Amino acid sequence: MRWIYFNKLYRTKFQAGCLARRLEQDGWIYGFDDMRQIEIFRSRKGKYGVRFIP
Numbered sequence: 601m602r603w604i605y606f607n608k609l610y611r612t613k614f615q616a617g618c619l620a621r622r623l624e625q626d627g628w629i630y631g632f633d634d635m636r637q638i639e640i641f642r643s644r645k646g647k648y649g650v651r652f653i654p
Contacts, residue, residue, distance in 0.1 A: 606650040616650050635654055638652040
């Protein structure tokens, strides 16, 4: 199992959280039908992103 990182970083955790919730509900739009785990992470520069395991 490998993490797939969504391609954009956000300044706030709230913005990344909104994307994570959207992926949970509408992941099929991006071509991912079932995602086992979705996580918000913080980069070394302090920005937030979303990663998941398909």
